[in-house]
Amino acid sequence: MWLEVVLAGGSALAAVLLVYLYRSKFMLPRHPEAPDTPRSGNPADEVVLYSFPPVPGTLFSTSPFGAKLEIFLRLANIPFTTKPADLARAPKGKVPYIQHGNNLIGDSTFIIRYLLATYGKPHQSYFGKLRLSLTPYEVSIGHMVQVLCETNIYNALLWSRWLCGESDFVKNNFFGMIPRPIRGLIFAMVQRSMFDWLWGQGFIRHSPHDVVTLSKLDIDAIDTLLGNKSFLFGDEPTVYDCTAFSFLEPFVNSDLELQGLRTYVCSKGRIVNFVNRMRHLIPQDK
Structure with missing residues (x-):
């Protein structure tokens, strides 16, 4: 009798595991369809x-x-x-x-x-x-800069912050207000999610040396595009300069070496001048 109970329990457990495996590995997850973003709102609203x-x-x-x-x-x-x-x-x-x-x-x-x-x-x-008045060519280049920053350079920032040897700095400064025992647990959860994201993107399937090599190519591309201009498209900033600055500034003004990428970005005088120029332009009072 006990053998029958054990076999029945084992069969039930195996069935549950098979259902879980099928649902987690073979079925597309259900998610609510996101509504369209509203086109505009009331300018009087905060x-x-x-x-x-x-x-x-x-x-x-x-x-x-x-x-x-x-x-x-x-x-x-x-x-x-x-x-x-x-x-x-x-x-x-x-x-x-x-x-x-x-x-x-x-x-x-x-x-x-x-x-x-x-x-x-x-x-x-x-x-x-x-400046909003941009030529179609400038819009096209600006869009490519935005995609470059928000994918490749963003991934390089995540990788160097969260998965490399300086991650303790991130844990203690990004989560400094959280009590120490809980801080380590939350950091470990976020760090694992960053690993899963970057692995899924294929970013960290390369060796660390190759990751840095690819990241330097991205930095070189923006440095070349800047040339001798004050901003991406001349003497006045555009929306695309907001994007470029926000993804380059963490490398220029960082307490972390970021796997050598901080030193490399700072060796690009045109990028450093661009970042400093944007910082001085941004009002600090709301």
Whole structure:
């Protein structure tokens, strides 16, 4: 009798494991369909930016996407307030996001499009300190710079921050307000999610040397594009400069060597001058 009970229990457990394996490995997960981003809102409503805070002693969010949006808001002279992000409320599970009236909007690119449509005017040449009148060629190049920054350079930043030898600095500074025992647990969870992301992207399937080699090619591309210009497309910044700055600034103004990438970026005088020029241009008072 006991043998029958054991066999029945084992069969049931095997069935449960097979169902779990099938659902986790072969079935597409169900997820709610995200609604379309609203095109525009009411200019009278307050903009509330939800993002990760900066590390003590720095000016911008630890997330380059959050920094990109905050820099855009400052250069566009759009009044806003900042609050800590709550991932449980974040549209698409992403940070940053904004609350604007009844609209809760995620993804920095869609947020900027929404804000331009809400506060801008048709055929407007300037928005605060930003030049909006761009040629189709400039828009195309700007889009490629944005994609380069938000994929390759972003992955290099994640890898060098979270998965390399200087990750203890990240743990103690990014999570410094969390009590030490819990801090290590939360850091380990985030670090594992970063590994899964970068492995899925194919980024860390290369050797560390090859990762750095590819990252240097990306940095060289932006350095060449800048040339002798003050900004990406001349003497005035554009929305695309907000993106380039927010992803390059963490390498220039970092306490971490970032697997040699900090030294390499800082050896590019045109990039360093661009970052410093943008920093001096950005108002620090909301």
